[in-house]
Amino acid sequence: MAYAERVSDSMSAPSASVEPSTVAELGESAVLARILPRLAPGDSAILGAGDDAAVVRAVDGRFVVTTDFMVHGPDFRLAWSTPFELGWKAAATNLTDVAAMGARPTALVVAIAAPPTTPVAVLEGIADGLREGLAHLAPGAGVVGGDLSASSVLTIAVTAFGDLEGRAPILRSGAQVGDVVAHAGVRGDAARGLRLLFAEATDASGEPDRELAAALRARHPELIAAQLAPSPPVSAGVAAALAGASAMLELTDELARVAGRLAEASGVGLDLDSARLGDDIRLALAGAEDHGLLATFPPHVTLPAPFDAIGLVVDDAGRLFVDGAPVAAEGWDPYAGWDGRAG
C-alpha cells in the first residue's frame, strides 16, 4: 500500500485495539507480542527476532551499516507526525544512507525507548510505518531484531544494513575534475514542509498543534509528506553504482553543505548550474532533510533515472560555486537547531 493511502487509513481508524492501553499496563512481553507480528524479517534474515541476537546474510562477505536516532523534540513532534510516519521516516532515512554507499538495503534493527504512558497503539503505528516504508522503498529488506526500553523521551534508533553485491562502496572522495554532478530526489520540499508546519501548525504560544497540522496536510500533501514521511530514491543508489558513479553522499543536511563535504573529501570544486536547481535556489541549496542523493559521474555516462545533472566537477579544491560564483556551505547543527521543546 502506498504511503498516502496508509496515512489516510491510519487517520480515519487510528488503531485496531479495542481497549486503550499503555506499554506499562501491558508490559514488555505483551507489547512485543503485539509489535513483532507487524514486522517481517525480510529475505536476508537467517535468524530473526527472538533469541539474543539475529543472524543476517552477507552474501559477498561484507555488510554496509549505518545508525541514526530520531528523538522526540529535536527530530519530530508528536502533534505533527503520526506514529506511522515516524516508523516510515526512521526506515527511509537509514535506507538512504545505505543506498548512498551504492548498496542494496537488506535489513534493519530497531530500538525504541518509550515513556511508560505511551499507548501501545503508538508502537503498533511505528511498526506499521517501518514495515510499509521498507516494502515501498526497499522491497525484500526487513526488520531482524530490536529492543524495547523505558525513557521519558520517545526515542527511535534504527541501524540499517546493505549488500554491496561484490562492488566497491561509493565514497565521498572519488570525484574527478570533469565529472558531472547529479542529484536524485526532491530539492527543498522537506524544508518547505517544515517551514509551513512552524508557520501554520502552531498555536498562539508556538506549540505544535495537531488539528492545524491535519488541515495543513490536506492543503499541501506533498510538502508535508516530504518533511514527515519522505520517499527518498533508495533504489537509485545501486543504479548509480552500476552506472559508474565516482562519488556519492546522502542529503540529510543541506545540498550546499553536503556538496562542500564531497568537494573537500575529493580535493575538487563543484560548480552548480542555477538553472538546474529550481525556482528557489536558496532553498534548494540551504533546505535540509530532503534525503536525496548527490553523486558524481564520469563525463559521457548516461545518468540513471532519477538523477539529473546539476553541475560539473571543477579544479578548485574544496570549494563550491553556483554559476561560477563562490558559495558558502550553510549547515545545521543538532545542538544549535533545537529550541528544547517537544510538542
Add this chain to the structure above:
Amino acid sequence: MAYAERVSDSMSAPSASVEPSTVAELGESAVLARILPRLAPGDSAILGAGDDAAVVRAVDGRFVVTTDFMVHGPDFRLAWSTPFELGWKAAATNLTDVAAMGARPTALVVAIAAPPTTPVAVLEGIADGLREGLAHLAPGAGVVGGDLSASSVLTIAVTAFGDLEGRAPILRSGAQVGDVVAHAGVRGDAARGLRLLFAEATDASGEPDRELAAALRARHPELIAAQLAPSPPVSAGVAAALAGASAMLELTDELARVAGRLAEASGVGLDLDSARLGDDIRLALAGAEDHGLLATFPPHVTLPAPFDAIGLVVDDAGRLFVDGAPVAAEGWDPYAGWDGRAG
C-alpha cells in the same frame, strides 16, 4: 589497561580538556573530532566512520547482530556511573549478546543522544569506556560508526556484530534431556551492587548521591563494578560453541527467568542444584544484570572454562526446578521497574 586502573585514573584526573565546554558550545563536528580519535575501528572494519555508512567484514557470509539501549534514569544514574563506566557497560552488555550466539564479536556502532548542556568530557569518557571495554572483553573488535543527536535524556544505543566463523548459531531451543546445565560469570553480584547503591548511595530524599557512591565503591569495589561496569565472560561464548553447547542464552535478566525461557524454547525442564548456586540461592536466581552465560552441553562434554555445571536438563517441558522442587521464574519489566527518577 584493566577496568579498575582506568576508573581510578578517570576519577583522579577527570578529563584532559583545559576549558570546560558543552556539546552545544562546541557543535557536532568539533565534538566528533574529539571523540573519534578515542575509538578504533578494529580488525573487521573495511571502511570505518566518516562516510554515510561503514563497511564491515563478514567472512563466512553471515553476521550476528544485536541492539540495546541505555537510558539515563531507568538504566543508569549519572551520580553513580562515571562516563567511562557507561561506555564500558554499553560495550559489555552488547558483546555478551553476540557471545551468547556462539559468535566472536567483530564491531559496534554507537548512537548517542545527549542534552545540549552535556560536557564534552562526558562523551569523551563514554568513548574511552567503549574503547577499553572492547579491548578488555573482545580484543580486535572496534567501533565502526555512530550518530550524535540532541535529546533531553542522555541515551546510548549500541548495535553489535559478530562472526560465527562457519558454525551454526547456538539457539535457546537446542537443549536435550540429559544435557548438563552450565553457567559462566558472576551470580547475583550485579544485584548486590545495585542493592548497595540504593541503600547506601542515596541521600535523605532517595536521590542518587555521587560522594556516597564513591565511598561505597571504595568499600565494595567488586560488587559495584559488577553493577556499573560488568566484565562478562565474552570469550566463553565461542568456547561453548566449540565444545558443542546445545543451547545458550545471555543473563541480562534473572537466572530463573532466563532458565525458564531456555526450558520453554527447548521443550525441556531444567533442574538446578542448589549446592552449585552459592550462599544466597534466592539472589543467584532472582538477581538481574549479571550478564553471564547460561548454556547446556551434551553429557560427557568437558565444560570449557569458566563454565560451571549447575544442573541437569530433565523431562518436564518448560519447567524450572531447584533440587527437584518447582520454582517460579521471577522477572523484571523495564516499564514496571523504573520509578521515573533520573539522578
